[in-house]
Amino acid sequence: xxxxxxxxxxxxxxxxxxxxxxxxxxxxxxxxxxxxxxxxxxxxxxxxxxxxxxxxxxxxxxxxxxxxxxxxxxxxxxxxxxxxxxxxxxxxxxxxxxxxxxxxxxxxxxxxxxxxxxxxxxxxxxxxxxxxxxxxxxxxxxxxxxxxxxxxxxxxxxxxxxxxxxxxxxxxxxxxxxxxxxxxxxxxxxxxxxxxxxxxxxxxxxxxxxxxxxxxxxxxxxxxxxxxxxxxxxxxxxxxxxxxxxxxxxxxxxxxxxxxxxxxxxxxxxxxxxxxxxxxxxxxxxxxxxxxxxxxxxxxxxxxxxxxxxxxxxxxxxxxxxxxxxxxxxxxxxxxxxxxxxxxxxxxxxxxxxxxxxxxx
Amino acid sequence: xxxxxxxxxxxxxxxxxxxxxxxxxxxxxxxxxxxxxxxxxxxxxxxxxxxxxxxxxxxxxxxxxxxxxxxxxxxxxxxxxxxxxxxxxxxxxxxxxxxxxxxxxxxxxxxxxxxxxxxxxxxxxxxxxxxxxxxxxxxxxxxxxxxxxxxxxxxxxxxxxxxxxxxxxxxxxxxxxxxxxxxxxxxxxxxxxxxxxxxxxxxxxxxxxxxxxxxxxxxxxxxxxxxxxxxxxxxxxxxxxxxxxxxxxxxxxxxxxxxxxxxxxxxxxxxxxxxxxxxxxxxxxxxxxxxx
Amino acid sequence: xxxxxxxxxxxxxxxxxxxxxxxxxxxxxxxxxxxxxxxxxxxxxxxxxxxxxxxxxxxxxxxxxxxxxxxxxxxxxxxxxxxxxxxxxxxxxxxxxxxxxxxxxxxxxxxxxxxxxxxxxxxxxxxxxxxxxxxxxxxxxxxxxxxxxxxxxxxxxxxxxxxxxxxxxxxxxxxxxxxxxxxxxxxxxxxxxxxxxxxxxxxxxxxxxxxxxxxxxxxxxxxxxxxxxxxxxxxxxxxxxxxxxxxxxxxxxxxxxxxxxxxxxxxxxxxxxxxxxxxxx
Numbered sequence: 001x002x003x004x005x006x007x008x009x010x011x012x013x014x015x016x017x018x019x020x021x022x023x024x025x026x027x028x029x030x031x032x033x034x035x036x037x038x039x040x041x042x043x044x045x046x047x048x049x050x051x052x053x054x055x056x057x058x059x060x061x062x063x064x065x066x067x068x069x070x071x072x073x074x075x076x077x078x079x080x081x082x083x084x085x086x087x088x089x090x091x092x093x094x095x096x097x098x099x100x101x102x103x104x105x106x107x108x109x110x111x112x113x114x115x116x117x118x119x120x121x122x123x124x125x126x127x128x129x130x131x132x133x134x135x136x137x138x139x140x141x142x143x144x145x146x147x148x149x150x151x152x153x154x155x156x157x158x159x160x161x162x163x164x165x166x167x168x169x170x171x172x173x174x175x176x177x178x179x180x181x182x183x184x185x186x187x188x189x190x191x192x193x194x195x196x197x198x199x200x201x202x203x204x205x206x207x208x209x210x211x212x213x214x215x216x217x218x219x220x221x222x223x224x225x226x227x228x229x230x231x232x233x234x235x236x237x238x239x240x241x242x243x244x245x246x247x248x249x250x251x252x253x254x255x256x257x258x259x260x261x262x263x264x265x266x267x268x269x270x271x272x273x274x275x276x277x278x279x280x281x282x283x284x285x286x287x288x289x290x291x292x293x294x295x296x297x298x299x300x301x302x303x304x305x306x307x308x309x310x311x312x313x314x315x316x317x318x319x320x321x322x323x324x325x326x327x328x329x330x331x332x333x334x335x336x337x338x339x340x341x342x343x344x345x346x347x348x349x350x351x352x353x354x355x356x357x358x359x360x361x
Numbered sequence: 362x363x364x365x366x367x368x369x370x371x372x373x374x375x376x377x378x379x380x381x382x383x384x385x386x387x388x389x390x391x392x393x394x395x396x397x398x399x400x401x402x403x404x405x406x407x408x409x410x411x412x413x414x415x416x417x418x419x420x421x422x423x424x425x426x427x428x429x430x431x432x433x434x435x436x437x438x439x440x441x442x443x444x445x446x447x448x449x450x451x452x453x454x455x456x457x458x459x460x461x462x463x464x465x466x467x468x469x470x471x472x473x474x475x476x477x478x479x480x481x482x483x484x485x486x487x488x489x490x491x492x493x494x495x496x497x498x499x500x501x502x503x504x505x506x507x508x509x510x511x512x513x514x515x516x517x518x519x520x521x522x523x524x525x526x527x528x529x530x531x532x533x534x535x536x537x538x539x540x541x542x543x544x545x546x547x548x549x550x551x552x553x554x555x556x557x558x559x560x561x562x563x564x565x566x567x568x569x570x571x572x573x574x575x576x577x578x579x580x581x582x583x584x585x586x587x588x589x590x591x592x593x594x595x596x597x598x599x600x601x602x603x604x605x606x607x608x609x610x611x612x613x614x615x616x617x618x619x620x621x622x623x624x625x626x627x628x629x630x631x632x633x634x635x636x637x638x639x640x641x642x643x644x645x646x647x648x649x650x651x652x653x
Numbered sequence: 654x655x656x657x658x659x660x661x662x663x664x665x666x667x668x669x670x671x672x673x674x675x676x677x678x679x680x681x682x683x684x685x686x687x688x689x690x691x692x693x694x695x696x697x698x699x700x701x702x703x704x705x706x707x708x709x710x711x712x713x714x715x716x717x718x719x720x721x722x723x724x725x726x727x728x729x730x731x732x733x734x735x736x737x738x739x740x741x742x743x744x745x746x747x748x749x750x751x752x753x754x755x756x757x758x759x760x761x762x763x764x765x766x767x768x769x770x771x772x773x774x775x776x777x778x779x780x781x782x783x784x785x786x787x788x789x790x791x792x793x794x795x796x797x798x799x800x801x802x803x804x805x806x807x808x809x810x811x812x813x814x815x816x817x818x819x820x821x822x823x824x825x826x827x828x829x830x831x832x833x834x835x836x837x838x839x840x841x842x843x844x845x846x847x848x849x850x851x852x853x854x855x856x857x858x859x860x861x862x863x864x865x866x867x868x869x870x871x872x873x874x875x876x877x878x879x880x881x882x883x884x885x886x887x888x889x890x891x892x893x894x895x896x897x898x899x900x901x902x903x904x905x906x907x908x909x910x911x912x913x914x915x916x917x918x919x920x921x922x923x924x925x926x927x928x929x930x931x932x933x934x
Contacts, residue, residue: 074879091881397806460672485869490890546822587817
């Protein structure tokens with residue numbers, strides 16, 4: 001009888017494998033038959049897959065009130081979470097909110113639908129710094145939502161020396177007082193730019209070169225946190241850190257005399273979160289209506305009121321208070337900064353390197 | 362641990378041959394297991410032998426490279442330290458939880474359920490909210506340090522947050538109920554006559570406890586150990602939040618493969634190895650139990 | 654029922670009581686803090702900035718708006734989703750776990766070891782692997798993601814906890830108990846419900862409590878198996894942590910705990926001292 005159960009398992013296995021293969025090999029069928037209908041209409045529901053706590057409820061309510069389209073807002077906490085659920089294809093999303101490197105990968109794999117600019121006239125409000133980006137140079141697939149960068153935050157009550165760049169942070173005297181993002185690609189990029197490399201030049205040789213410095217830096221860090229790195233600073237457990245600008249902006253709002261935001265002199269990079277329409281979306285028209293809606297200055301302002309990241313909408317910025325615009329972490333000079341490119345399989349090497357060094361402590 | 366797995370399933374009762382009825386009754390459970398445990402696990406097993414593409418998704422090409430990486434010294438070391446944390450947590454939970462379970466189990470009948478609820482209710486608030494509350498207790502400008510400084514027990518704030526101590530406090534907190542509840546189930550059915558007999562024979566409380574009560578509640582203890590050790594081994598959120606992610610746990614490593622590292626096959630291989638390791642323990646424990 | 658009053662026993666009882674009190678304080682310490690913070694007048698909820706009722710006011714407003722269909726409150730919606738999912742999960746887990754433990758005890762199944770090993774898999778397998786593999790499985794069998802898939806996945810990792818708790822209770826059970834009932838002419842089904850269920854009740858209750866707790870708090874498996882309309886509280890809370898935990902979370906938790914406690918006291922007082930478990934001695 002024990003053999004029978006083993007046999008059952010064995011019989012079951014190839015079946016499952018087969019099903020799995022079938023899914024992967026067959027390209028997803030294009031449901032929209034080249035959409036040549038004269039005046040396509042928006043569907044009654046919009047499945048939106050976005051970052052958690054990034055889209056104010058007022059915006060969703062306002063959009064529904066105006067168009068009658070109900071928005072189902074499902075959230076994710078990282079690009080990878082979003083990608084794995086999107087690519088598994090179990091739910092059809094009409095609108096997703098990927099960051100630039102995820103967009104690059106999705107465009108490469110032809111997973112996004114080109115937008116119809118005629119339906120998104122408000123696209124003109126997007127600032128120049130958010131156009132001509134390598135992941136989507138002509139904004140053919142995406143509408144920028146918000147921009148962020150990574151920078152240094154200093155608790156000026158505890159750290160008196162001037163801090164200008166990464167190398168001022170990662171010093172032995174700050175050992176056990178530093179918070180860093182728990183993100184292998186980020187911390188590796190900090191060492192790379194400090195050593196004069198381009199952050200997108202992730203090659204085995206460069207990784208080997210930065211390894212000794214990276215090992216030193218990792219030893220100095222007390223807390224690695226990507227989800228809420230501001231907590232350790234607020235709690236007084238650390239005094240200095242390299243964190244998302246949005247988190248820094250919240251710290252600045254909390255106590256602008258205590259927390260100072262500094263863009264590292266070695267060079268920072270920017271990140272752009274955008275809205276995009278997956279290839280198998282069922283309500284493309286509704287998705288484009290939503291994009292156009294959030295690009296209205298008064299709607300876009302609502303996002304900035306709630307989440308102090310860099311608003312890409314020039315018209316919306318005119319509506320912001322001087323205080324909002326003066327927040328150095330919300331509006332750092334993004335213009336010259338590069339974005340991260342998708343590094344594909346090298347992501348595993350970067351992760352392995354950081355895991356190794358953390359475990360070696 | 363080994364003996365635990367053996368003991369729990371080696372229950373002796375009025376055992377019968379199952380017959381058609383037995384199998385029919387068990388069918389729903391078996392179906393559930395095959396549909397939602399065996400099938401998904403098999404998918405992952407297949408994945409662990411595959412290659413990956415740029416997005417980390419699975420490409421169906423037979424490959425053993427993921428398993429080759431599992432035996433890297435780094436990952437073995439991480440596995441060992443995860444086991445260490447899980448073991449410490451289990452021991453503390455047992456020592457701290459047993460008396461509580463005993464107390465509840467011997468309490469008046471009407472009070473028991475209320476006490477049980479009292480133990481569980483804190484865990485109906487979200488894990489993250491509880492953890493943040495712990496952080497405001499343990500942080501360097503937090504309640505604990507404030508109190509100790511005020512009482513002049515210490516002169517400078519203690520560094521508790523983001524240390525192994527904080528991790529253990531968090532782990533024990535999260536898993537303590539899972540030790541208390543099964544032990545309670547065993548204590549509750551203890552036969553008073555047996556305990557009284559022990560006292561009549563002149564045993565003191567300590568001797569009665571170690572010679573009569575512990576052996577009688579052994580199934581509950583073993584179940585509790587199982588329910589704490591296994592989940593604690595794969596836990597990563599607490600080590601992230603309370604330990605500052607400085608020391609990676611095996612759970613973190615696996616999580617990362619499906620996230621940033623984008624290496625699903627390797628993540629699947631690590632998971633399967635963990636499963637295999639556990640099955641080995643399980644079978645070894647079973648054999649030992651049968652021999653003993 | 655009480656042990657004899659020897660001074661040693663008295664002392665050890667006192668110690669037991671004291672220790673249990675200490676452990677309960679440990680369990681309630683963060684909860685107490687959370688209750689205090691629910692009256693804190695700070696947005697970031699880490700620094701005390703004075704006493705306020707405003708979060709309770711806001712919660713009440715949201716509740717009224719949500720129930721009155723005036724405005725959706727994602728927070729309240731996710732809380733009610735979580736409670737519904739946890740309740741259904743618990744019901745399924747109790748049935749599956751109790752029946753499973755009993756059958757594995759009653760009958761000598763040939764593949765017992767393999768079956769038991771399978772039951773342990775959901776406990777040992779990392780949540781992310783379970784989540785992703787269930788996601789792929791649901792996609793393969795074309796089950797639409799939503800409440801059903803979340804509940805299925807929750808039951809899968811919850812019922813082993815019930816099963817193990819019940820197994821521990823069954824261990825070393827006096828077989829004559831059930832046989833006596835059968836001898837008296839009860840059908841096996843009747844004997845099960847009249848004799849076994851009451852005997853197993855303490856283990857069933859603790860198993861149910863564990864299921865409910867696990868389901869209320871699960872994050873990762875839920876993430877992968879939920880659909881657009883089945884957001885749960887842990888997912889909501891996890892997202893919120895990024896912008897700073899909303900103080901209303903403290904308020905919600907406080908209200909929820911107080912409500913639960915009142916419900917329990919109410920239910921117990923209704924029952925009075927009615928239910929008595931049969932003593933097997």
